[in-house]
Amino acid sequence: MITVGLFIPCYVDQFFPHVGMATVRVLERHGVRVEFPEEQTCCGQPMANSGCADEARPLAEKFLRVFRGYDYVVAPSGSCVSMVRNHYDGLVGGRTGHEHLKAHTYELCEFLHDVLHVEKVEGRFPHRVGLHRSCHGLRELRLGAGSERNVPGFDKVKKLLSSLEGITLLEPSRADECCGFGGTFAVNEEAVSCMMGKDRIADHEQQGAEIIAGIDMSCLMHMDGLIRRAGKPIRVRHVAELLAGEG
Amino acid sequence: MASRDDILGAVRRAQPPATAHPGVAGLGNRFPDLPAKFAEMVAVVGGTCLRVPDLAAADRALRELPVHREAKRIASMVPGVGAATFDPVAVADPHELAGMDLCVLAAELGVAENGAVWLDVRKLPHQALFVIPEHVAVVVQASTLVHDMHQAYAAISHAPGFALFLSGPSKTADIEQALVIGAHGARSCTVLLVGA
Amino acid sequence: MGHAESAALFVRDDARAHWHDQALWFVRQKRDAGARSVPDWEALRERAEAIKAHTQSRLAEYLEEFERNATRMGAVVHWAKDGEEHNRIVHGLLQARGAKLLVKSKSMLTEECRLNPYLEARGIEVVDTDLGERIVQLNHQPPSHIVMPAIHMKREEIGVLFHGTIGTQAGLTDPKALTEAARQHLRQKFLGATAGMTGVNFAIAETGGIVVVTNEGNADMGTSLPPIHIASMGIEKVIPRAEDLGVFLRLLARSATGQPVSSYTSHFHGPRKGSELHVVVVDNGRSALLREAGFRRALACIRCGACLNTCPVYRRSGGYSYTWLIPGPIGSTLAPGRDAVAHASLPFASSLCGSCTDVCPVRIDLHHQLLAWRGEIVARGLLPAGKRWGMRLASWLLRFTWLYALAGKAARLALRVLPPAWTRALSGAWGRQRELPVVPPESFRETYRRTRGQP
Ligand code: SF4
Numbered sequence: 073m074i075t076v077g078l079f080i081p082c083y084v085d086q087f088f089p090h091v092g093m094a095t096v097r098v099l100e101r102h103g104v105r106v107e108f109p110e111e112q113t114c115c116g117q118p119m120a121n122s123g124c125a126d127e128a129r130p131l132a133e134k135f136l137r138v139f140r141g142y143d144y145v146v147a148p149s150g151s152c153v154s155m156v157r158n159h160y161d162g163l164v165g166g167r168t169g170h171e172h173l174k175a176h177t178y179e180l181c182e183f184l185h186d187v188l189h190v191e192k193v194e195g196r197f198p199h200r201v202g203l204h205r206s207c208h209g210l211r212e213l214r215l216g217a218g219s220e221r222n223v224p225g226f227d228k229v230k231k232l233l234s235s236l237e238g239i240t241l242l243e244p245s246r247a248d249e250c251c252g253f254g255g256t257f258a259v260n261e262e263a264v265s266c267m268m269g270k271d272r273i274a275d276h277e278q279q280g281a282e283i284i285a286g287i288d289m290s291c292l293m294h295m296d297g298l299i300r301r302a303g304k305p306i307r308v309r310h311v312a313e314l315l316a317g318e319g
Numbered sequence: 320m321a322s323r324d325d326i327l328g329a330v331r332r333a334q335p336p337a338t339a340h341p342g343v344a345g346l347g348n349r350f351p352d353l354p355a356k357f358a359e360m361v362a363v364v365g366g367t368c369l370r371v372p373d374l375a376a377a378d379r380a381l382r383e384l385p386v387h388r389e390a391k392r393i394a395s396m397v398p399g400v401g402a403a404t405f406d407p408v409a410v411a412d413p414h415e416l417a418g419m420d421l422c423v424l425a426a427e428l429g430v431a432e433n434g435a436v437w438l439d440v441r442k443l444p445h446q447a448l449f450v451i452p453e454h455v456a457v458v459v460q461a462s463t464l465v466h467d468m469h470q471a472y473a474a475i476s477h478a479p480g481f482a483l484f485l486s487g488p489s490k491t492a493d494i495e496q497a498l499v500i501g502a503h504g505a506r507s508c509t510v511l512l513v514g515a
Numbered sequence: 516m517g518h519a520e521s522a523a524l525f526v527r528d529d530a531r532a533h534w535h536d537q538a539l540w541f542v543r544q545k546r547d548a549g550a551r552s553v554p555d556w557e558a559l560r561e562r563a564e565a566i567k568a569h570t571q572s573r574l575a576e577y578l579e580e581f582e583r584n585a586t587r588m589g590a591v592v593h594w595a596k597d598g599e600e601h602n603r604i605v606h607g608l609l610q611a612r613g614a615k616l617l618v619k620s621k622s623m624l625t626e627e628c629r630l631n632p633y634l635e636a637r638g639i640e641v642v643d644t645d646l647g648e649r650i651v652q653l654n655h656q657p658p659s660h661i662v663m664p665a666i667h668m669k670r671e672e673i674g675v676l677f678h679g680t681i682g683t684q685a686g687l688t689d690p691k692a693l694t695e696a697a698r699q700h701l702r703q704k705f706l707g708a709t710a711g712m713t714g715v716n717f718a719i720a721e722t723g724g725i726v727v728v729t730n731e732g733n734a735d736m737g738t739s740l741p742p743i744h745i746a747s748m749g750i751e752k753v754i755p756r757a758e759d760l761g762v763f764l765r766l767l768a769r770s771a772t773g774q775p776v777s778s779y780t781s782h783f784h785g786p787r788k789g790s791e792l793h794v795v796v797v798d799n800g801r802s803a804l805l806r807e808a809g810f811r812r813a814l815a816c817i818r819c820g821a822c823l824n825t826c827p828v829y830r831r832s833g834g835y836s837y838t839w840l841i842p843g844p845i846g847s848t849l850a851p852g853r854d855a856v857a858h859a860s861l862p863f864a865s866s867l868c869g870s871c872t873d874v875c876p877v878r879i880d881l882h883h884q885l886l887a888w889r890g891e892i893v894a895r896g897l898l899p900a901g902k903r904w905g906m907r908l909a910s911w912l913l914r915f916t917w918l919y920a921l922a923g924k925a926a927r928l929a930l931r932v933l934p935p936a937w938t939r940a941l942s943g944a945w946g947r948q949r950e951l952p953v954v955p956p957e958s959f960r961e962t963y964r965r966t967r968g969q970p
Contacts, residue, residue: 082913085959086923087952092959093966108963113913119906121867123889123898127910134914159886211869219547220825220873222556246540250827254866256902261864262944263523264831267532268866269949297949323594329802330750331575335811338572341565343758346555360775413740414706432553432765433775446787447739450732450779468776469761477722477757477784479588484764484780489732492772493647493663495670496538497690502646503698503705504732504779 074187075105077142079177081152081289082114088289094316095148095180101316102188111138116163117155121255125163132163140169144187145177148312150209150287153179158212179213180312181287185228191235195317198238201309202281203230204272204295205248206288215287219247229287229311236314244275253294269298277306284308347467353431354461354512360434364487365500366508368434374399377458377511381423386454386507390420396443397425397458400511413447422452426485428463429512430471434486436510437471441480449485450504457485461514517860522832536830538666543824545773546874552775553765562762564878567815570754571805577720577753578796584723588785590792597799598628604795605630605712605745609639612743614710618701620727620734621645622714623661623818624747624797626840642704644733646697653680659834661841662771662820667833701733711737715748715794716817717763721756724784725794728767728777735779743791746783750801751814763817766876770819804852809887813848815877822871822881828864837861844871844881851888859897862888923958930954 076099080092099106116131135156139145147153156177164170184190209215209229216227234241252258252268259265273295276284284306286292292308299306350356354370361368371377378400381387387401395401401423410416424443426436436457440446449455465471475482489504500506526532550556570577582592595601601624609617617639619625631641631652643652647664651657654676658664665673670688677683677693681700687693713734717726725746727734738744754763768774786792805811823829823843834842838858839850847861862885871881892898913919930938931954939946957965 080959082919082923086927087954089955089957089959089962093962096963096967108960108967110960110964111916113916113919116910116913119910121886121889122902122906123862123886123891123893124903124906124910125890125893127906130914131910207866207868207870211873218873220550220870222550222553248870250866250868250870252827252866254868257863257866259944261519261522261828261866262947263519263526264828265866266948267526267529267831268827271533271536293952294949297945297951300950301948322596322600325596326594326750326796326798326802327575327578329798330578330805333802333806333811334574335568335572335805335808338565338569340569340755341562343562343761346559346562346762348554364775364778417702417706430776435776435780445739447736450735450739467761468765469758472758472761475757477719477724477782479785481784481787482782483735484776486774486776486778486780488778489730490778491646491694491731493645493650493665494668494673494690494693496541496663496666497670499691499694501698502694502731502733503644503701503736 073103073105074143075107076144076146077139078106078108079112079139079145079147079152080108081147081149084148084289087293088310091148091289091310091312094310094312097316098180098312099146102184102190104188109138115152115155117152118255120155120159129163132160136164136167136169136173139173143176144183145173146180146183147177148180148287148310149289150179150206150213150215151290153177154208154212179209179215179287181229181232182213182215184232190232193232193235193315195315196237197314200240200242200280200282201233201314202242202244202276202279202284203233204251204284204286204291206286206291207250209287210248233285233311233314242276242279242281244272244279246275251291251295253291258294266298269295273299273304273306281306285311285314287311343469347469348432349466350431353464353466356431357429357434357464358512360431361487361510364434365490366434366487366510368510368512370512372514374513377513381456381509381511384509386421386456386509390454392419393421394419394448395423396448397423400458401456407448408444410445413445413451416445416447416451419452421454421456422448423456423458424449426457426459426463428465428471428474429459430465430468430484432467435484437475437482438485439482441478441482446481449483452505454507454509455505456509456511458511458513461512518832518836518838518864519860521836522864525833525836526831532831535667535833539824539830542772546770546821546824549769549773549775553769559762559766560876560878563766563876564815566754566759566762567877571811571814574750574753574805577755578750580720581718581723581753584721585794586723588723590723590785590794593793593795595795595797595799601628601747601795601797601799602630602633606634606637608743608745608793609634609710612710614639614743616640616642616704616708617710617712618642618644618704618708618737618741619712620714620729620737621648622712622747623841624714624749625712626657627799628797642701644701644704644737645729646694646731649697649701650676657840659842660820660823661818667835705736705740708737708741710743710745711741712745712747713738715746715752717760718748718753719757719760720753722784724757724782726760727781727783728779730778732779735781738783739787742789743793744783744786745793745795747795747797749797767817767819770821770874770876800853807852810848810852810884812879813845813884815879816845817877819876821874821876825870825874827868827870828866837864844885845879848881848884848888851892855892855895855897859892862892920958920960927954927958
């Protein structure tokens with residue numbers, strides 16, 4: 073039996089515990105033993121993305137310490153996984169366990185698809201769902217082909233979701249434009265960030281989506297904040313909730 | 320020369336460790352029907368492609384077109400094609416070419432992937448002849464067609480002088496992305512594809 | 516004013532910001548179609564990247580080879596360390612020939628060197644002949660986009676501008692009619708010009724030729740009539756061989772506008788008969804950038820503009836919200852290398868979505884460069900102190916799991932018990948247009964421990 077170290081990003085821990093629990097359930101339903109090392113806090117992405125390597129480094133060191141013993145590390149976030157996989161070189165490169173951690177830290181859907189080779193997820197989700205392709209999952213982890221590149225099309229998240237019974241997946245007219253969250257960008261560049269978010273939401277609304285689903289709660293938190301302020305009926309859900317069969 | 324040596328010195332000190340030139344082999348596109356693809360792409364880039372068996376047919380086809388019928392000042396660089404009204408060799412100053420209506424030009428080769436033709440302007444009495452007329456017509460032999468730009472560059476050489484790839488008429492989309500044909504150069508580009 | 520403040524002003528006109536966004540998205544879509552029409556697109560990008568990397572690694576040799584061959588072809592090669600020297604050389608050439616009217620085709624380098632005001636101050640009329648550039652020149656603005664200089668203007672505004680400057684009838688808004696008016700107006704300039712100037716898209720070391728690409732034919736008009744052609748190029752424009760052009764030209768126009776190739780791809784090998792060709796090779800900070808291992812890839816840029824068109828921030832903030840002449844991802848990558856203080860906000864004018872990197876025909880890792888620049892900005896102490904201290908505090912707190920858990924609990928509690936007006940005020944820029952998340956009573960770790968026992 074595979075044991076994974078569950079990595080729950082700090083803001084998911086604090087604000088979206090149900091997404092963490094859904095992740096546990098999805099993994100367990102697929103025969104994985106889940107351990108949540110309680111020592112964990114944050115991967116250091118907010119600091120690294122602000123250019124503050126000195127502030128990010130101790131957190132990367134801590135992360136490596138906490139997770140280095142696991143065969144696999146899995147998180148319900150493309151962005152935080154990308155931090156560990158693509159941006160730890162400059163922070164903890166060369167330390168014991170870094171190469172293993174880098175190669176074995178997975179975003180949830182990626183883990184189901186690439187490691188467990190899940191073809192079909194049992195469960196029903198009879199709703200009209202617009203898929204939000206979070207940028208780091210798409211362009212840093214390559215969970216999908218992306219609209220820019222001329223490569224054979226694939227989309228690991230969509231493939232898993234489309235295997236749910238009753239689900240209607242809707243494509244926004246701009247398949248994978250950024251929602252404008254971008255970490256501190258959301259606050260530094262508030263005006264553009266919010267315009268981007270509203271445009272994404274409007275696109276999904278135009279397709280008739282009831283729900284916007286994505287793999288990163290950060291993007292969804294941003295869009296949800298805009299949706300609730302505007303009093304719109306559309307809702308956001310993390311993909312883990314859908315895969316956990318939480319219709 | 321001080322600046323030259325300073326710049327080259329600074330560049331030399333800044334250069335990264337050597338990496339190899341990858342070459343250009345193994346790239347490119349192949350089309351099952353070369354003339355058909357070329358004609359299609361000439362249309363895509365805003366030109367008109369007429370397929371004709373020989374130069375005599377090219378001449379007949381051209382003379383029927385409004386760009387020829389309505390033209391008052393015509394020059395032809397392709398003997399037997401178009402009814403030339405003057406010989407540009409006799410024109411001393413290229414400024415006097417302004418206002419000419421049509422110039423018939425011969426292309427060295429045509430490129431199927433983008434509808435471009437290679438014009439060797441070195442052979443013309445004036446460099447302006449491909450850009451100053453209101454309209455141009457270009458004669459391309461089907462036997463010279465290549466699939467893509469890699470093949471094109473393999474086939475052309477670079478002697479002193481001017482040459483260009485011309486692909487369709489002059490155009491712009493600088494006002495609200497609206498495509499307008501005829502910015503500064505030819506307002507139309509008729510390609511006569513001979514022998515296809 | 517940094518990018519964020521200018522962008523906020525741009526966004527305030529919501530309809531116009533959306534119009535701008537849509538206009539550029541349309542170009543992005545044309546680019547996608549162009550890229551998809553080429554089966555070996557990704558291989559081409561890799562090859563282009565590798566050719567550029569190779570060229571950088573032997574740049575001095577290739578520049579010398581270019582100079583040798585260009586001279587052999589009959590051109591005169593000049594070298595300029597900076598913009599000032601470039602302008603001096605150009606002016607010297609014009610002055611010696613008594614040239615009073617210069618027609619210029621698009622060149623971001625001459626913009627960078629601020630050539631126009633330099634020459635105008637010395638009594639030379641400079642006419643930008645690319646339609647978009649002529650529009651912004653008449654409007655006394657720099658280009659707002661590197662390929663479509665007047666993309667920020669509406670047809671009505673151009674109609675008013677042309678009415679006031681080149682005497683078109685009032686109320687003209689049809690792009691065709693406006694373009695026709697510009698054609699007539701510029702035709703007179705071409706015929707009257709005593710010198711022509713162009714940029715350089717590619718300089719071929721092996722043959723000594725330069726290649727200039729336009730759709731309008733303005734570079735060709737401007738070099739076919741006057742007795743002197745001056746071409747300005749950055750040192751990074753040189754490529755080793757003519758056959759390399761096959762790679763770059765298949766990428767360039769498709770990336771820029773979706774066209775399979777530009778209308779005019781002009782190859783100048785030496786001067787026209789009876790005329791002169793001068794090539795000015797300009798450094799102006801480029802060799803310094805080449806020294807930076809982390810940032811030199813940006814020198815591979817072929818100025819297609821694709822990264823601007825795809826950038827969700829550029830589309831919604833416009834070219835003038837950037838503090839440098841070249842806007843968008845590539846500009847934000849290049850600018851801080853020139854002046855990190857003046858352009859400190861630019862690396863942060865990105866959500867790091869990475870779309871720029873994936874459209875770039877020469878595969879510059881633009882969003883990683885922006886991220887690396889953020890590190891430089893912080894290392895040089897240019898991040899506002901408040902932000903730096905916020906990061907320090909957070910980093911310190913997150914080192915101690917118990918402290919993090921406690922702080923999280925306290926924050927969640929506060930958010931639940933404080934009156935909404937207070938939390939909204941506390942949420943600052945986040946809360947201007949967005950609600951905070953609905954705060955759960957328990958964190959994940961609490962729920963997990965309660966339901967699963969001690970891990
Ligand atoms: S950085 Fe790349 S995408 Fe941007 S303008 Fe340059 S070549 Fe084009």
